Amino acid sequence: MVASTGRAIGVITRGTTNANRLRRVDRWIVAQPALRRAESPLVVDLGYGASGVTVFELESRLRRSRHDVRVLGLEIDPERVRMASAQLERVRAGATPFSRDARVSFQRGGFEVPTPCGERAAIIRAFNVLRQYEEEEVADVWRMLRSRLTHASDSAPGGLVVEGTCDELGRIASWVALSPAGPVSFTLSLRLAGLRAPSIVAERLPKALIHRNVAGERVHDFLAALDRAWSYAAPLSPYGPVQRWVGAVERMRETGWPVLAGRSRWRLGELSVPWSLVAPA
Numbered sequence: 001m002v003a004s005t006g007r008a009i010g011v012i013t014r015g016t017t018n019a020n021r022l023r024r025v026d027r028w029i030v031a032q033p034a035l036r037r038a039e040s041p042l043v044v045d046l047g048y049g050a051s052g053v054t055v056f057e058l059e060s061r062l063r064r065s066r067h068d069v070r071v072l073g074l075e076i077d078p079e080r081v082r083m084a085s086a087q088l089e090r091v092r093a094g095a096t097p098f099s100r101d102a103r104v105s106f107q108r109g110g111f112e113v114p115t116p117c118g119e120r121a122a123i124i125r126a127f128n129v130l131r132q133y134e135e136e137e138v139a140d141v142w143r144m145l146r147s148r149l150t151h152a153s154d155s156a157p158g159g160l161v162v163e164g165t166c167d168e169l170g171r172i173a174s175w176v177a178l179s180p181a182g183p184v185s186f187t188l189s190l191r192l193a194g195l196r197a198p199s200i201v202a203e204r205l206p207k208a209l210i211h212r213n214v215a216g217e218r219v220h221d222f223l224a225a226l227d228r229a230w231s232y233a234a235p236l237s238p239y240g241p242v243q244r245w246v247g248a249v250e251r252m253r254e255t256g257w258p259v260l261a262g263r264s265r266w267r268l269g270e271l272s273v274p275w276s277l278v279a280p281a
């Protein structure tokens with residue numbers, strides 16, 4: 001069972017964050033039909049940490065494809081809500097690089113995802129939040145977050161929860177995408193320059209997977225196959241790490257892994273697979 005802090009569900013954890021840290025996941029969210037085709041694009045950033053910077057960055061990245069996006073930053077720590085609200089005043093005053101009219105607001109909240117008028121979200125991004133919880137709590141948290149997404153309609157797909165982890169500089173990231181019905185896909189995104197082995201991502205897996213990188217688990221097989229594909233693609237290194245990565249992903253496909261998306265995503269250092277391929281046994 002997940003504990004509560006006041007009326008918000010969850011507990012206050014370390015607030016470590018960093019400007020530009022979430023660029024990889026933001027770049028992926030921008031491309032999602034759940035955002036692009038949303039009828040009313042409310043995006044929630046749950047657990048933004050000791051500064052609101054990643055919330056402002058999310059809004060400025062998403063508004064390029066959805067000028068009507070609204071981003072709501074939720075934090076369980078009331079002091080962090082006060083600090084982010086003061087940042088918002090500076091943004092409105094034009095004292096920051098962010099647009100004065102950024103469609104951003106901040107509010108206290110937890111896994112119950114409170115929104116104005118109870119509106120459901122097109123996207124809920126929860127990054128580096130669950131890593132400080134227990135693995136056994138993940139299923140309940142996922143259920144709560146999914147229940148706050150928009151449902152599919154005739155003209156728009158349902159919403160997405162994007163729950164994951166990255167390193168301090170945002171060079172190693174991975175996340176699970178969940179629809180209102182359940183987990184859909186697993187994505188990793190890596191800085192390719194200087195990459196020794198893709199299994200470096202083992203250090204930054206979502207909570208549901210990070211303890212599962214052991215023999216007998218699907219995610220372990222997947223990362224071992226990816227390392228083999230990366231070695232197989234070594235002859236492409238003289239053409240640069242992007243060519244080598246694309247070669248490795250093609251090798252994954254040739255060896256039977258049903259890789260999602262296409263070259264334009266792979267070239268960014270991304271790789272997505274259906275969740276069922278890595279789900280805990």
Ligand SMILES: C[S@@+](CC[C@H](N)C(=O)[O-])C[C@H]1O[C@@H](n2cnc3c(N)ncnc32)[C@H](O)[C@@H]1O
Nearest residue numbers: 010013015016017047048049076110111127128
């Ligand atoms: C490590 S910071 C992550 C900051 C930012 N998302 C990032 O990736 O850089 C985690 C934040 O999540 C907040 N948090 C933890 N549980 C939460 C919950 N149930 N609801 C809202 N915020 C939560 C913590 O208070 C903390 O500020």
